[in-house]
Amino acid sequence: MKTEFRIQVDQALGKQDVRAHFRKAMDTLMTNRRNQFPDNAELQRLRDQAQVIRANALSKLPELLEQLEANLTQNGIHVHWAETTDEANDIVLKIMQKHNATWMIKGKSMVSEEMGLNHFLESKGIEALESDLGEFIIQLDGETPSHIIMPAIHKSKEQIAKLFNEKFPDIPYTEDVDTLTRTARDILREKFYNAPVGLSGVNFAVAETGTLCLVENEGNGRMSTTIPPVHIAVTGIEKVVEKFSDIPPLLSILPRSATGQPITTYFNMISSPRKQGEKDGPEEVHLVLLDNGRSRIYSDPELLATLRCIRCGACINHCPVYVRIGGHSYGTVYPGPIGTILEPQKSGLSVHGELVQASSLCGACGEVCPVRIPIPNIINRLRYEGVHQEESSVLDAGSKRKPMEAITWKAWSWAATHPSMYNLGSNLATQVRKLVPNHLGAWTSVRTAPAIADKTLHQQLKALGVDHE
Amino acid sequence: MPPSKPDTVYFFGTCLIDLMFPKAGVSAIQLLQRAGIKVIYPQAQTCCGQPAWNSGYRAEARKVARAQIALFPKPLPIVIPSGSCAGMMKTHYPELFKGEADEAQALDVAGRVYELTEFLVDVLNVNLKDLGEPVEIAVHTSCSARREMGVADKIEQLLGQLQNVKVLEQAYKPECCGFGGTFAIKQPEISAAMVADKTMHLRNTGATQVVSQDCGCLMNIGGAFEYQAKHQNKKALSTQHIAEFLLQRTSSPSPSTGEGHRMGVAEVKS
Amino acid sequence: MSEARSHIFQRLRAVPRPEVDTTGRDYIPIYQWDKAERIKRFTERMQAVRAEVHHCDRSSWLSKVAELCRVKGLTNLLVSPTTEWGQALYQQAESLPSLTGYDQPIEAWKQEMFYGIDASLTSTLGGIAETGSLILWPNSDEPRMMSLVPPVHFAILDTEQLYTTFAEAVQAQDWLAQGMPTNALLISGPSKSADIAQVLAYGVHGPKELVVILV
Numbered sequence: 024m025k026t027e028f029r030i031q032v033d034q035a036l037g038k039q040d041v042r043a044h045f046r047k048a049m050d051t052l053m054t055n056r057r058n059q060f061p062d063n064a065e066l067q068r069l070r071d072q073a074q075v076i077r078a079n080a081l082s083k084l085p086e087l088l089e090q091l092e093a094n095l096t097q098n099g100i101h102v103h104w105a106e107t108t109d110e111a112n113d114i115v116l117k118i119m120q121k122h123n124a125t126w127m128i129k130g131k132s133m134v135s136e137e138m139g140l141n142h143f144l145e146s147k148g149i150e151a152l153e154s155d156l157g158e159f160i161i162q163l164d165g166e167t168p169s170h171i172i173m174p175a176i177h178k179s180k181e182q183i184a185k186l187f188n189e190k191f192p193d194i195p196y197t198e199d200v201d202t203l204t205r206t207a208r209d210i211l212r213e214k215f216y217n218a219p220v221g222l223s224g225v226n227f228a229v230a231e232t233g234t235l236c237l238v239e240n241e242g243n244g245r246m247s248t249t250i251p252p253v254h255i256a257v258t259g260i261e262k263v264v265e266k267f268s269d270i271p272p273l274l275s276i277l278p279r280s281a282t283g284q285p286i287t288t289y290f291n292m293i294s295s296p297r298k299q300g301e302k303d304g305p306e307e308v309h310l311v312l313l314d315n316g317r318s319r320i321y322s323d324p325e326l327l328a329t330l331r332c333i334r335c336g337a338c339i340n341h342c343p344v345y346v347r348i349g350g351h352s353y354g355t356v357y358p359g360p361i362g363t364i365l366e367p368q369k370s371g372l373s374v375h376g377e378l379v380q381a382s383s384l385c386g387a388c389g390e391v392c393p394v395r396i397p398i399p400n401i402i403n404r405l406r407y408e409g410v411h412q413e414e415s416s417v418l419d420a421g422s423k424r425k426p427m428e429a430i431t432w433k434a435w436s437w438a439a440t441h442p443s444m445y446n447l448g449s450n451l452a453t454q455v456r457k458l459v460p461n462h463l464g465a466w467t468s469v470r471t472a473p474a475i476a477d478k479t480l481h482q483q484l485k486a487l488g489v490d491h492e
Numbered sequence: 493m494p495p496s497k498p499d500t501v502y503f504f505g506t507c508l509i510d511l512m513f514p515k516a517g518v519s520a521i522q523l524l525q526r527a528g529i530k531v532i533y534p535q536a537q538t539c540c541g542q543p544a545w546n547s548g549y550r551a552e553a554r555k556v557a558r559a560q561i562a563l564f565p566k567p568l569p570i571v572i573p574s575g576s577c578a579g580m581m582k583t584h585y586p587e588l589f590k591g592e593a594d595e596a597q598a599l600d601v602a603g604r605v606y607e608l609t610e611f612l613v614d615v616l617n618v619n620l621k622d623l624g625e626p627v628e629i630a631v632h633t634s635c636s637a638r639r640e641m642g643v644a645d646k647i648e649q650l651l652g653q654l655q656n657v658k659v660l661e662q663a664y665k666p667e668c669c670g671f672g673g674t675f676a677i678k679q680p681e682i683s684a685a686m687v688a689d690k691t692m693h694l695r696n697t698g699a700t701q702v703v704s705q706d707c708g709c710l711m712n713i714g715g716a717f718e719y720q721a722k723h724q725n726k727k728a729l730s731t732q733h734i735a736e737f738l739l740q741r742t743s744s745p746s747p748s749t750g751e752g753h754r755m756g757v758a759e760v761k762s
Numbered sequence: 763m764s765e766a767r768s769h770i771f772q773r774l775r776a777v778p779r780p781e782v783d784t785t786g787r788d789y790i791p792i793y794q795w796d797k798a799e800r801i802k803r804f805t806e807r808m809q810a811v812r813a814e815v816h817h818c819d820r821s822s823w824l825s826k827v828a829e830l831c832r833v834k835g836l837t838n839l840l841v842s843p844t845t846e847w848g849q850a851l852y853q854q855a856e857s858l859p860s861l862t863g864y865d866q867p868i869e870a871w872k873q874e875m876f877y878g879i880d881a882s883l884t885s886t887l888g889g890i891a892e893t894g895s896l897i898l899w900p901n902s903d904e905p906r907m908m909s910l911v912p913p914v915h916f917a918i919l920d921t922e923q924l925y926t927t928f929a930e931a932v933q934a935q936d937w938l939a940q941g942m943p944t945n946a947l948l949i950s951g952p953s954k955s956a957d958i959a960q961v962l963a964y965g966v967h968g969p970k971e972l973v974v975i976l977v
Contacts, residue, residue, distance in 0.1 A: 383683070436553075472715070
């Protein structure tokens with residue numbers, strides 16, 4: 024019986040136009056990234072540096088979080104802590120209620136997706152309006168992002184044109200991207216103007232100075248954090264870095280890895296609410312620091328590397344699986360290789376554990392990761408966590424163990440450690456090869472069955488007299 | 493630093509070659525012997541343990557790996573005609589044996605592992621003379637040879653020495669063929685989509701033949717070509733392990749010419 | 763302190779933490795770019811993202827601004843009367859569109875800011891050649907929205923303050939000793955997006971045009 028994941032994959036693979044669209048988009052992103060790093064030695068230095076910065080921050084995480092909290096508080100920013108997404112949602116709700124706010128405008132934030140914030144607020148009668156152009160588009164269509172930095176990448180221009188025409192019938196149908204963009208600008212300007220609360224994510228939080236950094240191109244981040252009288256930032260506890268001098272290298276490698284731009288249009292560093300005498304900016308700034316499984320990931324020295332991620336999406340852009348099945352097939356907030364390692368750790372192997380099988384371990388993700396997360400190794404580790412029976416910090420460890428599979432591997436290891444039996448087996452296989460059925464299920468649906476040789480290498484070399492000691 | 497040219501090496505044939513592609517193993521050994529190297533093939537060898545390792549069955553993988561590391565007691569290079577199995581031994585044995593009593597032995601073995609093309613280029617510095625007819629081929633470098641072992645350039649260097657061989661470049665050359673061991677069985681739909689694209693790009697080069705340093709990829713790609721020829725009336729490219737290809741191109745024509753040119757295919761039952 | 767906070771810290775502190783070798787952490791790419799080269803690189807980067815860059819000097823920038831205002835058909839310009847550049851502009855007010863100061867909190871004139879201002883002009887703290895970026899530290903003279911809300915943003919960059927990299931600028935200007943402002947910004951072109959089918963479109967939420975005047 025096919026799993027839900029494989030059913031979704033089947034559907035995605037069947038949509039030729041969407042697949043072609045993804046391929047084209049990922050090709051562009053890969054080319055753009057490559058062009059940003061013409062000198063491989065320099066790229067490797069920058070990756071080393073970014074890795075060290077992130078690893079160092081994680082090694083001091085509790086101290087840095089304390090320092091961040093102290094500096095932010097001193098700067099006048101309210102700091103909140105949430106162990107779960109429910110708690111984070113409640114914190115946001117309470118801030119909204121305190122200001123009698125019935126709606127908010129949002130800049131792009133993957134952590135808010137992780138929280139399911141829009142849905143939660145809606146259930147409380149509060150509207151959360153997305154202002155990132157891609158997020159705005161998918162929100163109009165009732166969808167979730169299919170990519171962490173380009174949420175509407177699965178949609179064609181024609182689909183977006185139709186959607187706009189359907190949702191804004193007063194505006195004439197157009198496929199002109201500039202006109203579509205201007206339409207969104209005009210609609211959202213008015214929203215920014217009136218919004219009682221703005222919400223954003225955070226790319227880096229600097230402990231040393233108490234600074235929240237946001238990377239973006241459109242200005243949705245700046246608008247959301249500048250115009251409404253209240254700004255709420257939500258982020259994961261892992262996003263902290265130690266020093267301000269850690270920021271330039273991270274800022275250098277993030278957009279180059281992500282979209283192949285030397286830098287984004289805006290790099291926004293926020294250290295306090297509006298001060299006495301300043302004429303604009305929010306009067307109140309909040310930061311919600313979300314755990315949601317991160318401290319559990321933190322407890323394992325190997326899996327800890329997962330938390331180095333700076334959410335550039337390069338692993339997604341280079342993944343031969345993602346490019347074929349698209350982001351929605353994963354059924355997770357974070358798709359692609361980073362989602363493959365993060366989601367099962369966050370929600371448990373029994374929920375998203377199958378994802379770790381959806382990798383050929385080709386290593387393309389690890390090769391491009393700007394902070395050198397060994398994604399294939401972590402996938403391998405999570406496969407192990409899925410089937411072993413010892414105690415583990417990983418949620419639902421052992422839940423993917425199937426008795427037949429376990430017995431098969433036991434038998435295999437027995438045979439492969441008894442050479443005489445092994446050779447007997449393989450010799451036997453060469454004898455009966457004519458009887459081997461030509462259908463190996465999944466394998467033979469697109470390939471012929473592999474053919475067993477008439478004599479094994481062992482036999483041939485013996486016959487040839489190769490020294491075998 | 494590669495060692496100076498040794499007079500003897502160990503050869504680890506891999507389970508896939510043992511059972512499915514022995515000619516690749518024999519050819520690799522003959523290439524080494526022709527370069528004046530004595531080859532030792534420990535007969536007790538079975539499998540590097542990678543299938544279990546990649547499936548999460550670490551205890552089982554370790555048990556099998558442990559039986560292998562015992563087979564190479566002398567301080568000699570271990571040559572493996574597969575990027576994937578070489579990668580397992582070189583990069584994953586250290587992880588697999590971490591904290592185990594025989595960790596040092598595993599590290600020692602890992603440090604002596606060479607993928608075949610890497611050994612031919614970096615250690616033997618071989619000089620090949622092409623005796624074959626002009627041919628246009630495409631190269632598929634396995635992901636493990638490319639990324640785990642970092643030896644993608646070696647196969648290209650060897651082929652570059654063959655003056656009658658023209659290597660045509662396929663689109664998406666560095667992309668995985670979709671084999672991935674148990675991946676092909678556990679996620680067959682994605683794997684099928686990947687190999688369909690890979691074969692299409694290879695076919696589009698106009699090459700008649702594909703060579704690779706890994707039999708896993710060849711089994712996947714070759715099997716897909718065969719299937720497409722049979723069921724979709726598409727042109728099948730022949731697939732061959734680099735060792736076999738190099739040996740054929742650089743040996744004087746023998747009475748058996750033409751036989752086994754399409755590795756593995758000769759054995760396919762209709 | 764919240765319960766969540768103490769639980770999180772308990773978990774983070776409960777585990778042994780790896781020592782990290784920080785070799786390479788402070789690596790700064792070195793480019794031997796003289797001033798002319800920095801200006802060239804900066805200009806190329808800015809133009810690549812459709813920003814306008816005009817090379818002027820202290821005697822010509824004012825007439826350039828006036829000319830650009832005419833060409834763009836601007837009816838007003840938001841500019842601080844207190845900055846060096848603002849003072850000069852106010853003295854030449856007759857050759858410019860109507861000049862407006864940001865002299866009261868936004869709440870008092872939000873409608874005009876959003877729907878009445880054609881363009882703004884601000885100073886900058888410096889520039890970055892490597893990425894083609896402007897450094898802005900908005901303050902009470904030149905508040906945050908000046909470089910965000912009007913459709914056209916003029917920025918004056920003193921080429922003496924054009925650094926090679928962001929890291930170099932932070933060091934040279936000693937940001938840490940100064941203390942971080944409410945908001946610091948790097949601006950590298952007009953607002954843009956490729957969210958619709960990867961087609962680049964300008965002027966999504968921020969300014970549609972960025973005009974950099976180098977002096």
